[in-house]
Amino acid sequence: MEHLLDVQNLCVAFRGDDHRERTVVDHVSFQVNPGEILCIVGESGCGKSVTSLAIMNLLSRNGHITEGTVLFDGQDLTKLSAKELDKIRGSKMTMIFQDALTSLNPVFTVGKQVMESLRIHLGMAKDESVKRAVELLEKVGLPDPETMMRKYPHQLSGGQRQRVMIAIALSCNPKLLIADEPTTALDVTIQSQIMALTKNLIHELNMSMILITHDLGLVAEMADRVMVMYAGQIVETADVYTLFRSPAHPYTRALLGAVPSIYDEPDRQLVSIRGTVPENYEFLTGCRFADRCDSVCDNCREAAAGKTMYSAGENHSVRCILFSADNTRPNTSGHCTSCKEEVTSHD
Amino acid sequence: MIKLKPVNTPSSPSSTYNQQIMRRFFKHKLAVISLIFLCVIILLSVLAPLIAPYDPNRITGGFSQAPSAEHWLGTDQSGRDVLSRLLYGTRISLLVGFMATLISTVIGVVLGLLSGYFGGWLDMVIMRITDMVMSFPYILLVLVAAAIFEPGLTNIILILGFVDWPGVARLVRGNVLSLRETNFVKSAEVAGMSKWYILFSEILPNTVAPILVYATSVFALSILDEAALSYLGMGVTLPTASLGNMLNGAESLTILTSKPWLWVPAGSLIILLALSINFIGDALRDAVDPTSTK
Numbered sequence: 001m002e003h004l005l006d007v008q009n010l011c012v013a014f015r016g017d018d019h020r021e022r023t024v025v026d027h028v029s030f031q032v033n034p035g036e037i038l039c040i041v042g043e044s045g046c047g048k049s050v051t052s053l054a055i056m057n058l059l060s061r062n063g064h065i066t067e068g069t070v071l072f073d074g075q076d077l078t079k080l081s082a083k084e085l086d087k088i089r090g091s092k093m094t095m096i097f098q099d100a101l102t103s104l105n106p107v108f109t110v111g112k113q114v115m116e117s118l119r120i121h122l123g124m125a126k127d128e129s130v131k132r133a134v135e136l137l138e139k140v141g142l143p144d145p146e147t148m149m150r151k152y153p154h155q156l157s158g159g160q161r162q163r164v165m166i167a168i169a170l171s172c173n174p175k176l177l178i179a180d181e182p183t184t185a186l187d188v189t190i191q192s193q194i195m196a197l198t199k200n201l202i203h204e205l206n207m208s209m210i211l212i213t214h215d216l217g218l219v220a221e222m223a224d225r226v227m228v229m230y231a232g233q234i235v236e237t238a239d240v241y242t243l244f245r246s247p248a249h250p251y252t253r254a255l256l257g258a259v260p261s262i263y264d265e266p267d268r269q270l271v272s273i274r275g276t277v278p279e280n281y282e283f284l285t286g287c288r289f290a291d292r293c294d295s296v297c298d299n300c301r302e303a304a305a306g307k308t309m310y311s312a313g314e315n316h317s318v319r320c321i322l323f324s325a326d327n328t329r330p331n332t333s334g335h336c337t338s339c340k341e342e343v344t345s346h347d
Numbered sequence: 348m349i350k351l352k353p354v355n356t357p358s359s360p361s362s363t364y365n366q367q368i369m370r371r372f373f374k375h376k377l378a379v380i381s382l383i384f385l386c387v388i389i390l391l392s393v394l395a396p397l398i399a400p401y402d403p404n405r406i407t408g409g410f411s412q413a414p415s416a417e418h419w420l421g422t423d424q425s426g427r428d429v430l431s432r433l434l435y436g437t438r439i440s441l442l443v444g445f446m447a448t449l450i451s452t453v454i455g456v457v458l459g460l461l462s463g464y465f466g467g468w469l470d471m472v473i474m475r476i477t478d479m480v481m482s483f484p485y486i487l488l489v490l491v492a493a494a495i496f497e498p499g500l501t502n503i504i505l506i507l508g509f510v511d512w513p514g515v516a517r518l519v520r521g522n523v524l525s526l527r528e529t530n531f532v533k534s535a536e537v538a539g540m541s542k543w544y545i546l547f548s549e550i551l552p553n554t555v556a557p558i559l560v561y562a563t564s565v566f567a568l569s570i571l572d573e574a575a576l577s578y579l580g581m582g583v584t585l586p587t588a589s590l591g592n593m594l595n596g597a598e599s600l601t602i603l604t605s606k607p608w609l610w611v612p613a614g615s616l617i618i619l620l621a622l623s624i625n626f627i628g629d630a631l632r633d634a635v636d637p638t639s640t641k
Contacts (some may be wrong), residue, residue, distance in 0.1 A: 099530055105549055105553070165534070
């Protein structure tokens with residue numbers, strides 16, 4: 001099948017005050033198929049948002065793509081001029097941001113902002129765009145869309161504003177929607193409403209979506225496929241059932257262990273992952289998760305570790321030497337058989 | 348810094364942002380009085396040809412006559428009607444103030460927008476030029492410029508306009524720097540709007556309020572500067588009347604002490620104009636301040 005978005009070996013570096021380049025997204029490759037919802041999960045600072053910003057070419061001044069290609073609909077987005085990019089952004093691919101409260105321009109009415117994109121990309125006349133804007137607002141479940149058109153953003157609640165943002169994002173029937181933690185600023189009931197709405201619309205309009213989140217509940221609900229990122233790398237990709245049923249990478253397992261469940265024993269201790277995401281990870285040798293991993297062994301710190309993705313099943317790959325073909329130690333417990341050494345518990 | 352983001356404002360669902368601004372503005376009694384005063388003065392000066400009793404440049408009476416029935420405010424040293432000259436002079440002063448403010452605001456806004464949005468070397472160059480203009484002693488710069496170019500109405504407008512812009516440029520740049528990082532600007536980029544469209548149609552409207560407030564103070568300052576320059580003979584040249592050159596006569600002590608009708612009307616009008624414009628500016632500042640809960 002032809003991929004809608006094909007990211008190959010994407011590297012993004014930022015230049016700090018000391019003019020040194022720091023790679024924060026390191027050879028990330030993934031594909032999004034038409035109609036698919038891909039979730040990217042990971043801790044803060046793992047490069048999830050930077051990856052999505054790089055795809056949209058929205059990196060701030062000191063960041064840039066150092067390597068790799070982003071093929072969208074057959075076009076390499078990294079090689080397009082600003083003008084060509086403006087034609088694609090908004091009409092074929094679009095993005096909604098974390099903080100819906102500030103995503104709308106405070107000095108314009110909702111109607112004007114919904115119509116703006118219609119007029120620019122579809123060249124609609126005024127009365128036609130008014131009609132379409134009202135339809136869009138109705139579609140995202142806003143009550144009394146005609147009145148809504150004349151309101152200013154500060155007169156709307158957070159959920160209503162995010163609905164307006166979705167209406168704007170969908171206005172030109174894009175093929176890909178990137179949502180960067182779209183519901184973090186909203187409370188849980190509104191969050192589930194918004195996500196249900198998004199999912200319906202995605203299926204209805206046959207769009208693809210990249211959802212960036214650290215809410216695993218949301219992932220389970222929304223995703224077709226999941227990509228786990230850690231320290232600028234993809235550490236595991238799998239379809240959503242596989243990932244939740246048999247997580248392979250110790251990091252994924254730890255993330256899932258950190259989520260409380262309603263079926264938990266009352267006295268179950270939630271897992272916490274030791275330490276924090278390392279900085280300056282281009283200087284780390286071996287697996288980047290080694291310092292925080294419960295299954296760590298000497299081999300993990302060798303240069304070859306963490307370089308390749310191994311298969312852990314059909315359409316399931318993982319960046320962990322436990323899954324390499326010559327690994328002999330069991331890949332679920334904390335004992336290493338290859339270096340004959342029992343891993344001591346850290347707590 | 349004044350931001351336009353309306354938060355914490357008690358708003359009924361039907362009141363638009365503009366209505367809120369109006370409501371807060373009209374709470375300032377002094378500003379409302381100033382606004383009415385300014386409107387009356389503008390009306391009088393615009394209608395000067397219709398209501399002025401005499402031609403402002405014609406000799407119609409004796410020299411330096413005290414106020415009388417024919418000449419309500421007396422005549423000046425050359426025998427011209429003071430009231431007529433005052434009406435025409437206000438016209439010139441307001442024109443200079445308005446045009447100079449317009450020119451400096453346009454220059455400042457454009458430079459500030461460019462420098463704040465595009466950053467990099469462009470920002471460097473524009474900001475260094477701004478610093479340079481700002482570091483000159485203001486009145487000296489204006490005087491030297493007035494001496495180099497011949498004094499006259501057009502030149503004084505241009506000089507004041509080209510000297511007053513750095514403040515606006517800095518203000519706008521600062522605002523753009525913070526607006527540039529907001530989500531709605533990013534959203535606009537994502538929606539595929541061009542940089543120029545974003546700069547002028549998304550960012551600029553968000554800085555209009557602080558620009559407006561700042562412009563009022565530039566307006567008042569320009570009127571004062573024109574008065575100062577004309578008083579020194581470097582501004583609007585005689586026989587054209589302006590509020591500043593009408594004060595020329597006050598240079599002599601006898602006029603200052605015994606013939607107040609020659610300088611009191613023009614002098615007090617300058618003060619009142621500057622005051623009322625500043626009051627309006629203050630009220631505007633409060634009205635557009637989102638954190639104000641008055």
